[in-house]
Amino acid sequence: MNDTTIENPPFRVLHAMLRVSDMDRSVDFYTRLLGMRVLEQRQHKKNQFTQTYLGYCEADRGAVVELVFNWTGDEPIILGSAFGHIAIGVYGITALCAKLTEEGVKMPRPPSTQRHGENIIAFIEDPDGYRIELVEQKRPEKTTREREIELA
Numbered sequence: 001m002n003d004t005t006i007e008n009p010p011f012r013v014l015h016a017m018l019r020v021s022d023m024d025r026s027v028d029f030y031t032r033l034l035g036m037r038v039l040e041q042r043q044h045k046k047n048q049f050t051q052t053y054l055g056y057c058e059a060d061r062g063a064v065v066e067l068v069f070n071w072t073g074d075e076p077i078i079l080g081s082a083f084g085h086i087a088i089g090v091y092g093i094t095a096l097c098a099k100l101t102e103e104g105v106k107m108p109r110p111p112s113t114q115r116h117g118e119n120i121i122a123f124i125e126d127p128d129g130y131r132i133e134l135v136e137q138k139r140p141e142k143t144t145r146e147r148e149i150e151l152a
Helices: 023-033 093-102 144-151
Strands: 015-019 037-044 049-055 064-070 086-090 109-113 120-125 131-136
Touching: 023 037, 023 049, 023 064, 093 109, 093 120, 093 131
Parallel strands: 015 064, 086 131
Antiparallel strands: 037 049, 049 064, 109 120, 120 131
């Protein structure tokens, strides 16, 4: 008997897919500048596209980003107005944004507090213009055991 209900679904977000104009450039951006790892890459010869999954953990443990490059893409990518952004939690947002600025990353909104809270956020753009919100995360409290090890 299936006990799945809408009130208690066994669902989770798997990935967000972004079309990219240059797979190598995009993989470099997400790995070198944002610290993601390539989890899987596939070449689909019949349908003529490359698919790359990136993330901070394995796909079975959290949501990841899927990049798709169409080999026959003669037309530029049009972002449209429906897509908003991807949000990434980070530590040390000010230092990260300084590094991204040095790398030439577009930053429509530099780090600042939100009007309705204390969180520091920034917006950057990936090589194809997709917006990424960076949200300063509080470092987790150290456990008693971790503090004891530091003092030893």
